[in-house]
Amino acid sequence: MVNRRMSPDRLNTTFAALADPTRRAIIARLASGEASVTELAEPFEMSLPAISKHLKVLQRAGLIARGREAQWRPCRLAAGPLKEVADWVEHYRRFWEESFDRLDEYLRELQRKEKKRVHKK
Amino acid sequence: MVNRRMSPDRLNTTFAALADPTRRAIIARLASGEASVTELAEPFEMSLPAISKHLKVLQRAGLIARGREAQWRPCRLAAGPLKEVADWVEHYRRFWEESFDRLDEYLRELQRKEKKRVHKK
Numbered sequence: 322m323v324n325r326r327m328s329p330d331r332l333n334t335t336f337a338a339l340a341d342p343t344r345r346a347i348i349a350r351l352a353s354g355e356a357s358v359t360e361l362a363e364p365f366e367m368s369l370p371a372i373s374k375h376l377k378v379l380q381r382a383g384l385i386a387r388g389r390e391a392q393w394r395p396c397r398l399a400a401g402p403l404k405e406v407a408d409w410v411e412h413y414r415r416f417w418e419e420s421f422d423r424l425d426e427y428l429r430e431l432q433r434k435e436k437k438r439v440h441k442k
Numbered sequence: 443m444v445n446r447r448m449s450p451d452r453l454n455t456t457f458a459a460l461a462d463p464t465r466r467a468i469i470a471r472l473a474s475g476e477a478s479v480t481e482l483a484e485p486f487e488m489s490l491p492a493i494s495k496h497l498k499v500l501q502r503a504g505l506i507a508r509g510r511e512a513q514w515r516p517c518r519l520a521a522g523p524l525k526e527v528a529d530w531v532e533h534y535r536r537f538w539e540e541s542f543d544r545l546d547e548y549l550r551e552l553q554r555k556e557k558k559r560v561h562k563k
Contacts, residue, residue, distance in 0.1 A: 345450070
């Protein structure tokens with residue numbers, strides 16, 4: 322199960338599902354609690370079939386789960402694939418930390434030069 | 443600049459670029475240092491035009507930059523969009539941490555029951 326979840330195919334499906342602003346907005350909405358399809362459709366001014374299509378993509382990627390307990394089958398966020406994205410991107414943390422360190426150093430250097438210039442006047 | 447980078451469009455392009463195993467492998471390769479297109483093509487058994495196509499997608503997403511200093515124009519990893527992915531997914535950390543906590547608790551509960559069962563024998 323864990324192996325299947327961590328396969329490259331799984332990451333492909335997850336990243337493809339996240340490459341859409343409506344689907345990311347649905348995820349953001351579900352972060353504050355489960356919701357029905359009708360509730361999810363409200364803020365988007367989209368038809369129910371259009372929202373259902375997005376939900377199917379999210380469900381196939383394992384990013385959301387549908388309840389079975391009620392007739393309205395509420396959607397809720399599923400955490401697994403998001404953790405996989407976090408684990409994947411974590412490998413590259415040193416790259417952005419290094420580049421921000423370099424920017425920081427550059428700005429400090431500019432400040433030093435500016436101070437020198439002001440003192441000389 | 444920062445606003446443009448953080449726009450939803452930018453995240454769409456980044457996630458779409460990451461939804462391919464060859465492109466993620468190119469990123470992993472570039473994490474260990476810059477490389478020419480020929481060097482990048484080697485491990486993939488792909489034609490140079492096929493690799494170039496993937497590089498263009500990565501470049502449009504701002505995930506890689508091409509050097510201008512040499513004729514072979516080495517590719518290197520650019521950190522910005524990866525940091526945006528990390529920032530985006532970080533919002534949902536509590537979801538996977540909570541679900542792993544629940545799994546942990548469930549397993550402990552099973553262990554307690556198992557011990558009781560064994561003691562009764």
